[in-house]
Amino acid sequence: MSEPVSGKPTKGEPMIKVENLWYKYPRTKKYVLEDISFTVEKGEFVALMGANGAGKTTLCQCLNGVIPNSQGGKVKGRVVVGGLDTQETPISKLAQKVGMVLEDPETQLFTTKVKNEVAFGPENLAIDPDEIMKRIAWALKVVRLEGYEERPPTALSGGQKQRLAIAAALAMKPEIMVLDEPTSQLDPIGTLEVFSVIQDLKEEYGMTIVMATHKSEEIAQFADKVLMLHEGRLVKFAPPREVFQDLELMKLTWTHLPQISELILFLRNNGISLKDFAILKDEGVAMVKEALAGKAGRVAS
Ligand SMILES: Nc1ncnc2c1ncn2[C@@H]1O[C@H](COP(=O)(O)OP(=O)(O)O)[C@@H](O)[C@H]1O
Ligand SMILES: [Mg+2]
Structure with missing residues (x-):
């Protein structure tokens, strides 16, 4: 591996720590995140739920540092990921700590070969070519796309494209993976493929996962906790069983059981x-x- 990214949490510290986070987009009046506080331990899988417009995407972008590093706007409070304060750390460094996967598989793949897609991030960090080859092999194995190295990403199915996007993020060797509705455009098989890879990342590699998703069945099966947002506020942070039993909350947040x-x-x-x-x-x-x-x-x- 290349140089370790400094700022690892010291023993006993959570992998993600959000403290009294408020956020407002540039040129808008209203805060879209209001006083959010929570922690995520290493190896936990947290599902971010909430109706459209609740603030899930905004919170994901706060976790990988796009907010406030690229997006601007006004932030109050603190977000610390893997020991790094997102307001004090450049996005290139945060990218080695937090991998990000987006909703639309098409918009995040932009090379002509699967292997180039995975190599893209590490190449930008000027990582040694031998190390990059190792990372390509490892990341494609984890997402079960071995043998696809030479194929064009455009020829892959939706589920395979999302798995490739996960591999591309993994190649940066992050400790945290943030996924913003990664299966909303996938069929049930693609959805299952993605969740099963996420399960492996958690179980076998001890990765910390935050995933915005509406998939209640899969959340019940795989997630340790649900973080429920409603109109920019955190209204519940508890294991799926406790959340799904709260029928008033389900109604308030338009959540399917x-x-x-x-x-x-x-x-x-x-x-x-x-x-x-x-x-x-x-x-x-x-x-x-x-x-x-x-x-x-x-x-x-
Ligand atoms: N770039 C932006 N500029 C201004 N407001 C935005 C921007 N992106 C999202 N919003 C607003 O922030 C709120 C939360 O949006 P978002 O985080 O996308 O919610 P979700 O992902 O839960 O659907 C919404 O009211 C949305 O209109
Ligand atoms: Mg969203």
């Missing part, structure tokens, strides 16, 4: 007594089976 949770609520509302709530398919199915078995037993006796 996982389908199995909808089914459980529907059955409850229609007189089938279920002792619990479910966010995962397996637990929901088991719960319904148990309830139905109980009922059948009672009918038979």
Whole structure:
């Protein structure tokens, strides 16, 4: 690896620390983020949720330093990622700490070969060519695109393009990955592919993940916590189970529940007594089976 980026969090410090963050875009009056505070530990996967316009993209850009380094506007409070204060650190240095993947796979790929796409970031840092080759091989392996090195990115499927975008970010060896609705333009297979790669990054490489997404099912399955934004404010920061059980919050923020949770609520509302709530398919199915078995037993006796 090249020179380590200084400013690693000291032991016990969170990987992401946001303190009383307020943000207003240039030439606008209203703050679109208001007094946001939270921390994310190393290796955690946090899903950013909230209706359109809630501030998810803005918060993602605060985490990778685009705000305020390139975007300008007015910032109050502090964002510290991997020990680096985003208001005091140049974006080139932050890019080695925080990898970013955007919603539209088309707009973030701009070379003619898969391998060049992955090499682009490290080449800009003037990293040694041997090291770049190693990083290309590693990053394409992680996202399961080995063998695609010579292909043009335009020939890839949507899911493959997003995985390539992840590989390009990984080539900078970041400790944190921020993804802004990376699956919103993908079909269910592409969506699953991306989530499964993210799962590997977390489990095998201990990466810290923040992903803006509406995909409740996948959040229930993979995320450690949900950070819910509503009109620029943080209204809940808790494990998915706790968040999805808060039906008033779901309504307020226009959030879809996982389908199995909808089914459980529907059955409850229609007189089938279920002792619990479910966010995962397996637990929901088991719960319904148990309830139905109980009922059948009672009918038979
Ligand atoms: N470049 C910009 N200039 C001014 N206002 C913006 C800009 N980008 C987003 N906004 C406003 O900031 C708010 C939050 O937007 P955004 O972060 O994109 O929300 P989300 O990603 O949750 O849909 C919205 O009210 C949006 O209109
Ligand atoms: Mg957005």
